[in-house]
Each structure stands twice: as C-alpha cells, then as structure tokens.
Amino acid sequence: MAKKLSRDDILKLAKLSRLSLTEDEVHDFDVELNTILDFISALESAKVDNLLPTDQVNGLTNVLRDDCLIDYGYSTESLLENVSNLKDHYIKVPKMIGES
Amino acid sequence: MIKSWPSLSELRDQVQSGNVSAVSLVEKSIAAIENKKQYQAIISVNKENAINTAKMIDKKISNGDKVGRLAGIPFIVKDNFLTTNLMTTAASNMLKDFKAPYQATAINLLEKEGAIMVAKANLDAFAHGASTENSDFMVTKNPFDETRVPGGSSGGSAVAVILGMAPFALGTDTGGSIRMPASFCGVVGYKPSYGLVSRSGVVAMASSLDVVGPLTSNVNDASLILDIISGIDSLDSTTIVRDTESYDLQLINKMTTIKDLKIGILTDFLKNGVDSKIKQNVFNNVTRLKSMGAQIVDISIPSIALSLPAYYIICPAEISSNLSRYDGLRYGYHTNKTKNLEEYYSSSRSYGFGKEAKRRIMIGTYVLSSGYYDAYYKKAQQVRTKLINEINGAFKQVDFIVGPTTPILPFKIGEKTMDPLQMYLSDLMTVLANLVGIPAISLPSKMINNLPVGFQVMAPQKSDKKLLEFAKLIEDKIK
Numbered sequence: 001m002a003k004k005l006s007r008d009d010i011l012k013l014a015k016l017s018r019l020s021l022t023e024d025e026v027h028d029f030d031v032e033l034n035t036i037l038d039f040i041s042a043l044e045s046a047k048v049d050n051l052l053p054t055d056q057v058n059g060l061t062n063v064l065r066d067d068c069l070i071d072y073g074y075s076t077e078s079l080l081e082n083v084s085n086l087k088d089h090y091i092k093v094p095k096m097i098g099e100s
Numbered sequence: 101m102i103k104s105w106p107s108l109s110e111l112r113d114q115v116q117s118g119n120v121s122a123v124s125l126v127e128k129s130i131a132a133i134e135n136k137k138q139y140q141a142i143i144s145v146n147k148e149n150a151i152n153t154a155k156m157i158d159k160k161i162s163n164g165d166k167v168g169r170l171a172g173i174p175f176i177v178k179d180n181f182l183t184t185n186l187m188t189t190a191a192s193n194m195l196k197d198f199k200a201p202y203q204a205t206a207i208n209l210l211e212k213e214g215a216i217m218v219a220k221a222n223l224d225a226f227a228h229g230a231s232t233e234n235s236d237f238m239v240t241k242n243p244f245d246e247t248r249v250p251g252g253s254s255g256g257s258a259v260a261v262i263l264g265m266a267p268f269a270l271g272t273d274t275g276g277s278i279r280m281p282a283s284f285c286g287v288v289g290y291k292p293s294y295g296l297v298s299r300s301g302v303v304a305m306a307s308s309l310d311v312v313g314p315l316t317s318n319v320n321d322a323s324l325i326l327d328i329i330s331g332i333d334s335l336d337s338t339t340i341v342r343d344t345e346s347y348d349l350q351l352i353n354k355m356t357t358i359k360d361l362k363i364g365i366l367t368d369f370l371k372n373g374v375d376s377k378i379k380q381n382v383f384n385n386v387t388r389l390k391s392m393g394a395q396i397v398d399i400s401i402p403s404i405a406l407s408l409p410a411y412y413i414i415c416p417a418e419i420s421s422n423l424s425r426y427d428g429l430r431y432g433y434h435t436n437k438t439k440n441l442e443e444y445y446s447s448s449r450s451y452g453f454g455k456e457a458k459r460r461i462m463i464g465t466y467v468l469s470s471g472y473y474d475a476y477y478k479k480a481q482q483v484r485t486k487l488i489n490e491i492n493g494a495f496k497q498v499d500f501i502v503g504p505t506t507p508i509l510p511f512k513i514g515e516k517t518m519d520p521l522q523m524y525l526s527d528l529m530t531v532l533a534n535l536v537g538i539p540a541i542s543l544p545s546k547m548i549n550n551l552p553v554g555f556q557v558m559a560p561q562k563s564d565k566k567l568l569e570f571a572k573l574i575e576d577k578i579k
Contacts, residue, residue, distance in 0.1 A: 010462070013466055014462065016465050016469070017449075017465045018445040018449050019446055019453070025455070025458065028455075029458075032520050033466075035520075035521050039412065039521055040409040040410075040413050040467075040480075042406060043410060043413070043476070043479050043483060044475070046406055048482035048483055048485070048486050049482075051482045052482070053481030053484070053485060054484040055481055056338070057484075057535075057536060057537030058340050058537065060340070063338075072202070074202060081201065082199060082201075082430065082431035082432070083430055083431070091430060094439075094440055094443075096441045097440065
C-alpha cells in the first residue's frame with residue numbers, strides 16, 4: 001500500500017501539533033505512523049453512510065447549570081502555583097511575533 | 101503472593117470494633133510498599149499524612165464517634181488522579197513537578213468514607229499504553245515474572261493490589277487500562293458504565309472513553325468501591341444517574357442465579373489473534389457455566405473487527421485535543437530559553453511529552469485535519485454508532501457476553517516497544533466496552549504457564565449491578 005504520510009507531511013503535522021521532532025523521531029514516525037494509518041484505514045470498507053456519528057454514548061445533550069457564581073474554595077494563589085512566569089497575578093508569556 | 105489483606109468488609113469490622121487500629125493498617129501498607137520497591141509500582145508515598153489521618157480515625161473510634169464505611173482502610177491511586185497531598189505526575193516529564201490545586205472527586209468520596217490514600221502508582225505516561233513501559237520514570241515489573249510487563253496503563257495499581265500494598269487501588273480505563281493489567285496481574289479490574297463515576301480531577305486522556313474504576317482482590321470489594329464513588333457530580337457534566345439501591349453486593353438480598361441466565365460468546369471473533377491456550381481457558385469457563393445451568397449462546401457482533409481501528413482514531417483524536425492544553429505556561433514542564441511564543445510551545449511540549457504521547461498527538465492531529473476528518477474521525481464515530489446498535493441487538497439475545505480480557509499472556513518487557521501497532525493489538529478484546537459505554541469486568545481465571553489470565557464479562561449499559569452479581573457468582577468457579 002502506498003504511504004499515506006511523506007516526510008514533509010510528518011514535519012507539517014509536527015508543526016500543527018506544536019512539536020519539534022528530532023531527526024530520529026522523524027525517521028521512526030515515518031515508519032510507525034504509516035503502519036498505524038494503514039491499520040486504521042480498515043474503516044474505509046465500513047458501510048455506515050446512513051448512520052449518525054456518536055460522540056457521546058450517554059445521550060446527554062446540553063447539560064446546563066444555573067448561571068451563578070459557585071465558590072469551590074480554590075484560592076487564586078493555589079491555582080497560579082504552577083505558572084512558570086508570574087507577575088502580579090498575570091501570566092507572562094514570550095513575545096508572539098519576532099524575537100524576545 | 102496474593103491477598104495479604106482480608107476483604108474490605110472484614111477490615112471494616114476489625115477497625116470499627118477497635119480490634120485493629122487504622123494506624124497499624126497504614127503501617128502495614130507502607131511496609132509492603134517499602135519492601136517491594138523492586139517492582140517499581142509506586143511513584144510517591146503519602147506516609148506522614150496517611151499516618152496522621154489514621155491517628156485521627158483511631159481517636160474517633162475510641163471516642164465512639166461515627167466513622168465511614170472505609171474508615172482507616174488504605175488505598176492507592178494511579179498517578180493520573182489529582183491529589184492535594186502529593187504531586188500528580190501522570191508518570192510524565194510534562195507533569196513531573198505538578199502540584200494539583202484540587203483533588204479528584206473519586207478520591208474525595210473515598211476519603212469521606214474514611215479511606216486513607218497511602219501512595220500513587222505508576223502508569224504509562226498520560227495512560228497511553230498497555231504495558232506501563234511508556235512511563236517516563238520507570239518500568240513496572242510483573243510480580244509473577246519480573247521479566248514480563250504488568251499490563252497497562254494502570255500497571256502500578258494492579259501490581260500494588262496483588263502484592264498487598266493496599267487492599268484496593270483506583271485506576272482509569274480508556275481502552276482496557278484497568279482490565280488489562282488486572283488480567284496480567286491476577287486481580288479483579290472493574291470498568292463501570294461510562295459516566296457512572298466522575299472523571300473530575302483525572303488527567304484527561306480521551307474524554308468520551310475514559311472511566312474511573314477499582315482494582316481489588318475480589319468482586320465484593322469492587323462493588324463496595326463502586327457504590328462509594330459512583331453518581332452525578334456537578335464537576336463532570338457527563339456523569340449519569342446511579343441506581344438508587346446500593347451496588348454493594350453484601351447488601352443485596354436476592355441474588356441472580358446462574359440457572360436463569362443466557363451467556364453470549366463471540367466464537368467467531370476468537371478465531372483470529374487470540375492465544376490458543378487463552379481460548380481454551382475461556383471455553384473451559386464457558387463449559388463450567390453451562391454445567392451450572394446457564395444457557396450458552398453463540399453470538400456475533402458483525403462490526404467488532406472494526407472496533408480497534410475505530411478506537412485508534414477516536415482515542416488519538418481526543419488525546420491530541422486534550423493534550424493541546426499543555427502549553428508550558430500555566431502548568432507543566434516549560435523551557436527557559438526561546439525566541440518567541442511558538443518556539444516556547446513546541447520546545448516545552450517536545451521535552452514534556454514522551455514518544456507515545458507524540459505519536460498519538462500526531463495521529464490525532466492527522467485524523468482531525470480538514471480533508472481527512474470525514475474519512476477517519478467522522479467515519480469512526482459512525483462505526484461507533486454501528487457497534488452500539490449491534491451490541492444492543494446482542495443484548496436482546498443474551499444477558500452477558502464473556503470472553504478473554506486479553507488476546508495474549510503477559511509479554512516480555514521490551515517485546516513490543518519497538519512496534520507500537522503490536523502494542524495496540526493487546527487492546528483487541530477491551531476497547532469495545534469503551535466505545536459503546538458498557539460495563540465490563542476482568543476476573544482472575546485459571547493460570548496458564550504460571551501466569552495470570554483474565555476472564556472478561558460485559559453487560560448492557562448501566563446494568564453494573566447485574567454484572568457485579570454475575571461476576572460474584574462465577575468468581576470462585578473459574579479460578
């Protein structure tokens with residue numbers, strides 16, 4: 001079967017996934033991802049055109065709650081404890097465009 | 101090796117009557133953890149907190165105060181449950197130093213009943229795997245043969261139970277991650293109906309498939325734990341209404357009898373890809389059920405062969421979406437030196453995620469990308485509908501479906517790590533229950549070559565109690 005993903009496709013997917021792969025990873029994924037895609041392509045033969053897709057098995061839709069404030073007792077400090085770069089309760093991020 | 105603990109109800113009686121102290125139970129648990137370090141099942145131990153909590157419970161009991169159903173009983177959780185006392189790592193470099201600001205609902209409910217969390221167990225990083233070899237920290241070893249894997253992804257939890265580190269453990273099951281290690285380690289592994297137990301505070305893998313459940317040494321214990329952790333949770337909008345009656349089998353007066361039951365077996369599906377000894381094991385159990393009066397029905401789920409490919413589309417799709425939250429900014433591993441935001445993301449994620457997480461993110465991104473979405477993701481969801489229709493049809497003919505939990509015996513460490521697809525095939529028997537949301541249990545069956553083997557039973561959606569009752573009826577007959 002023809003390969004579904006070329007090396008360029010893999011690099012593009014990595015970029016979309018916000019991953020920078022090592023040369024070894026690109027090499028391995030070239031084989032592994034194509035093998036996996038071959039396997040899942042078994043679905044091509046499935047005759048399911050007339051069926052609605054299932055994204056949730058419980059049949060629940062639009063689970064709503066009252067639009068009011070709920071105090072779960074978390075402090076701002078505890079929620080920000082894991083932030084890498086914090087300044088006055090704000091999360092500092094690197095420059096979005098160009099070099100910082 | 102097995103069962104150095106009495107059942108949970110015996111423990112409850114011992115503690116509440118004052119014959120055994122909660123402190124001594126916690127000490128016993130911690131001693132077992134320390135003595136069995138070589139199996140690499142445990143990531144972190146909650147020693148000081150656990151002993152302090154136990155002291156408080158002992159004091160309550162000596163004062164004659166009311167205590168919960170699990171007062172003083174130690175337990176272990178898979179390290180993808182958020183805990184406020186210990187770090188929550190998901191066995192990943194990404195969350196190596198993550199301190200959760202809140203705790204999982206399931207743990208809160210157990211603690212409310214007086215249970216004491218003593219340690220957190222190893223897993224495949226982010227629960228991606230079937231062997232616990234994908235842990236970014238260490239490989240857990242199978243106690244029956246240290247050169248073999250314990251199964252995964254809840255491998256540490258299963259090993260903890262069989263080695264008596266605690267009377268029970270919690271795991272998560274997205275495609276078999278409770279049942280498979282239960283099978284490989286000779287314990288009971290229970291996967292509830294989807295939504296019966298809150299997922300709040302569990303590191304998300306594939307949200308439409310993930311469930312929380314117990315690993316125990318017997319069915320009664322699993323039923324008691326389910327009774328405690330199940331029910332609607334305002335923090336998880338996918339939770340469903342539980343039975344009003346207790347799931348605890350010891351409180352049920354009139355049990356089902358095997359004589360009245362119709363048991364389905366997927367003979368056709370077992371023809372390919374299942375170890376012949378495991379097949380024989382299943383057929384022996386079925387013969388035993390027949391001799392006990394059950395009616396055995398050969399059933400077919402025509403699309404079952406599509407369940408694994410559909411799973412390996414839906415699961416990575418949801419993983420790629422769930423793992424996109426790890427940006428290195430709010431929590432998780434972060435890099436220090438980067439030129440801009442884009443590079444910050446990719447270098448933080450590239451270090452924080454192991455190879456299997458990357459593989460799944462890449463596949464997920466692919467099947468969700470425009471141009472491929474309909475051919476893969478949407479089609480897999482339609483196959484899911486088809487499987488639901490077929491399983492509903494099957495359950496019109498039979499009460500339960502039985503079969504092997506895994507197609508293979510516990511395999512050698514390293515045997516499948518070079519071939520991810522071979523690793524995925526270990527999930528052959530378990531993913532169906534997750535795709536269609538039904539409850540399933542793995543029970544220890546007769547050992548093969550001195551290795552544990554699981555016998556799986558599946559039941560219709562939301563009939564968890566019936567499933568547990570049936571499991572209890574057969575648990576001693578199939579050993």
